[in-house]
Amino acid sequence: xxxxxxxxxxxxxxxxxxxxxxxxxxxxxxxxxxxxxxxxxxxxxxxxxxxxxxxxxxxxxxxxxxxxxxxxxxxxxxxxxxxxxxxxxxxxxxxxxxxxxxxxxxxxxxxxxxxxxxxxxxxxxxxxxxxxxxxxxxxxxxxxxxxxxxxxxxxxxxxxxxxxxxxxxxxxxxxxxxxxxxxxxxxxxxxxxxxxxxxxxxxxxxxxxxxxxxxxxxxxxxxxxxxxxxxxxxxxxxxxxxxxxxxxxxxxxxxxxxxxxxxxxxxxxxxxxxxxxxxxxxxxx
Amino acid sequence: xxxxxxxxxxxxxxxxxxxxxxxxxxxxxxxxxxxxxxxxxxxxxxxxxxxxxxxxxxxxxxxxxxxxxxxxxxxxxxxxxxxxxxxxxxxxxxxxxxxxxxxxxxxxxxxxxxxxxxxxxxxxxxxxxxxxxxxxxxxxxxxxxxxxxxxxxxxxxxxxxxxxxxxxxxxxxxxxxxxxxxxxxxxxxxxxxxxxxxxxxxxxxxxxxxxxxxxxxxxxxxxxxxxxxxxxxxxxxxxxxxxxxxxxxxxxxxxxxxxxxxxxxxxxxxxxxxxxxxxxxxxxxxxxxxxxxxxxxxxxx
Numbered sequence: 275x276x277x278x279x280x281x282x283x284x285x286x287x288x289x290x291x292x293x294x295x296x297x298x299x300x301x302x303x304x305x306x307x308x309x310x311x312x313x314x315x316x317x318x319x320x321x322x323x324x325x326x327x328x329x330x331x332x333x334x335x336x337x338x339x340x341x342x343x344x345x346x347x348x349x350x351x352x353x354x355x356x357x358x359x360x361x362x363x364x365x366x367x368x369x370x371x372x373x374x375x376x377x378x379x380x381x382x383x384x385x386x387x388x389x390x391x392x393x394x395x396x397x398x399x400x401x402x403x404x405x406x407x408x409x410x411x412x413x414x415x416x417x418x419x420x421x422x423x424x425x426x427x428x429x430x431x432x433x434x435x436x437x438x439x440x441x442x443x444x445x446x447x448x449x450x451x452x453x454x455x456x457x458x459x460x461x462x463x464x465x466x467x468x469x470x471x472x473x474x475x476x477x478x479x480x481x482x483x484x485x486x487x488x489x490x491x492x493x494x495x496x497x498x499x500x501x502x503x504x505x506x507x508x509x510x511x512x513x514x515x516x517x518x519x520x521x522x523x524x525x526x527x528x529x530x531x532x533x534x535x536x537x538x539x540x541x542x543x544x545x546x547x548x549x550x551x552x553x554x555x556x557x558x559x
Numbered sequence: 560x561x562x563x564x565x566x567x568x569x570x571x572x573x574x575x576x577x578x579x580x581x582x583x584x585x586x587x588x589x590x591x592x593x594x595x596x597x598x599x600x601x602x603x604x605x606x607x608x609x610x611x612x613x614x615x616x617x618x619x620x621x622x623x624x625x626x627x628x629x630x631x632x633x634x635x636x637x638x639x640x641x642x643x644x645x646x647x648x649x650x651x652x653x654x655x656x657x658x659x660x661x662x663x664x665x666x667x668x669x670x671x672x673x674x675x676x677x678x679x680x681x682x683x684x685x686x687x688x689x690x691x692x693x694x695x696x697x698x699x700x701x702x703x704x705x706x707x708x709x710x711x712x713x714x715x716x717x718x719x720x721x722x723x724x725x726x727x728x729x730x731x732x733x734x735x736x737x738x739x740x741x742x743x744x745x746x747x748x749x750x751x752x753x754x755x756x757x758x759x760x761x762x763x764x765x766x767x768x769x770x771x772x773x774x775x776x777x778x779x780x781x782x783x784x785x786x787x788x789x790x791x792x793x794x795x796x797x798x799x800x801x802x803x804x805x806x807x808x809x810x811x812x813x814x815x816x817x818x819x820x821x822x823x824x825x826x827x828x829x830x831x832x833x834x835x836x837x838x839x840x841x842x843x844x845x846x847x848x849x850x851x852x853x854x855x856x857x858x859x860x
Contacts, residue, residue: 451649454619457637459666459716469662473653 294331301330354504362504366422367490370429374486378437379479383467385438386445386475399438407432407493411500421501428497433486440482444475563592564752565616565720569833570625572611585611586779588832589625591771593720598746598753600763602811603773604819609756610646613724616754617643629720639667642718644726648709650697656708657693660684660715667716683715684708686745703734710738714745723755727762736795739765747792760811764804765793769837772814774822781835782822785810788841803841805850810840 276284329337345357385392407428414424448471456466498507571587586608593599601609614620616627618637627634629641650659660680665671671679684693687707697705706726713721727735739762746753746766757763763770770785789801798804818825830836840846 451645451647452651454637454643454645455649455651457619458617458639458641458643459663460637460639461666470651473651476653 297328298330298332301328354509356506356509359504359506359509363494363498363506366426366498366505367429367487367494370426370494371433371487371490373426374430374434375437375483378434378482378486379441382438382441382479382482383445383471385442387467387471392442392446399435403435403439407489408496408500411497415501421503425494425497425501425505429490429494432493433490436485436489437479437482440485441475441479444478444482445471447478448474564595564597564630565593565754566628567591567612567616568626568628570612570615570627571623572608572615572620573623584778585776586773587624588780590833591781591784591835593752593754593769595752596750597768598766599755599769599771600767601754601756601771601773602758602760602763602815603779604775604815605758606776607773607779607819608776609773610724613643613722613754613756616720617641617722619643639716640719642713642716642721644706644709644713644721644723646724646726646728648697648705650705650708650712652697655694655696656689656700656704657681657684659697659708660712663712663716680711680715683711686714687711687741701734703730703738706730707738707741710742710745714749714751717749717751719752721751721753723753725756725758728758735759735762740795742766743793760808760815763787763811764789764807765795765798770811771835772811772819775819778823780823780832782814782818783836783838786837786839786841788839802847802851805854806843806846807841809850810838810846 341356345355345360347353347355348358381395385395410428410431411424414427415421418424418427452470452474453466456470461469494505495507495510498505499511502508502511568590570589572585573587574583574585576582585606589612591599601612603609611620615622616634618634618641634641650656651662654662657677657680660683661676664676664680668676681690681693684690687710689704689707689711692700692704697708700708706729709726713723727738730738743766755763755766764787767787770787772782772785773779774782785807787807789798789803789807827836
């Protein structure tokens, strides 16, 4: 009997092949059934017989191969390689995320350790937290006046909340015993916070960071669709728009829309796995 | 006595009432003293406030009334002079056994070099029999080993007063016996003053010089103090053959079963909470003879 992980892996591969196979078969190009009318010829042949189809997996792979072979090309503002777009997005996410972490974790600490500050800041947090990140966009654009800085700000404002709340919760629920140990050893407040409370709350803080990075990635794609310029979100949205504006473009661009969505999902998965591994190492270490 | 090392004077602990009812008094008018180098145990049923007294002695809790004076100074908060061994070991789980001890030692002697801290900690870990297990995290140690690390940590900082809150309560009987013996050996060498809470009568007789008996809570108080007159060094297996052992044990068990409940309604004549009576059942020849006779009959049947 094969081991459980191996059997699960085989099952995953089988499911993938079945899905791709079904997709492939369902999207074969239709054979032209009748002669095109004069009108259809004039308007470039788009019509019922040549409806836009979801590209098949084989077509996607072919296009993806072509894109990935040269991911960093730059032929102008509307035509950049996918690798370059990815780097732009990642850069913005990391910038906003680290600003958020730099603010959320210390403030979360203070909130967790001090009931006074917790009650004082709670109304602000409860009001600001549910505001949709994209709703911040117009305000950010108006005040900051720069589209890249605005998207970084939007990342910042949406990823700060999970980290803040989780840090506060983790710090507030450190076991009384550990605090008593620190008290009987006459450690000052600062040393207690750094050497006892912070390691004890670390798993919860890391959970908050994982949640935040996931949200950040979701938001950057949406934010870039709005403000554009560069980045994965812009890339996806741009290709979608190109589809509509110029339907004489070849299928290449339709494939691009799909494979970019796929790239975004894959990157998110990799990111999540990364943080999960840090999380696990943190628990054992 | 005015030159006692630790004096507890008229200690009370009350919790405010939730809805205008009477305040809950856990214990009140607790008075006792501990001489330097003495080993004192406190025994009582659950709810009599033993752990609360210990927390107040450690400075982790505030008394509602009364004072604790150690070495001439009032106890106002936690201090490195009063080491605590908690009921659940309270080891920091992200640090190894060795690091847990060095953490305490470095907090005690800030100016020591890393090497000195390390050697000191290793010595105490060896004393409790954990040589070779220093690098393990608490999750990789058994319950007995974790408690040993707690003991090593408390002894390593060499506090003036050592407070132990039912340290062996979570261990099985076999491990408990072994660690009790180790504790006696360490304590013999260090000459520390110890105040320990336990609910195990045999443990108290084995370890203590004096046993403080508390009545049942709420409104608990000290009923009496029993002096354990068995000679030291005490051996766990040999102590039970000494004639005075069962006299003392019977006295304690009889108190816990019967008198801890009825004490308040049947106060003995001349009882003064400011100085509870000091009894020596081990020297009471009648009690000893009766106990010996009862044991002989029991062993014959």
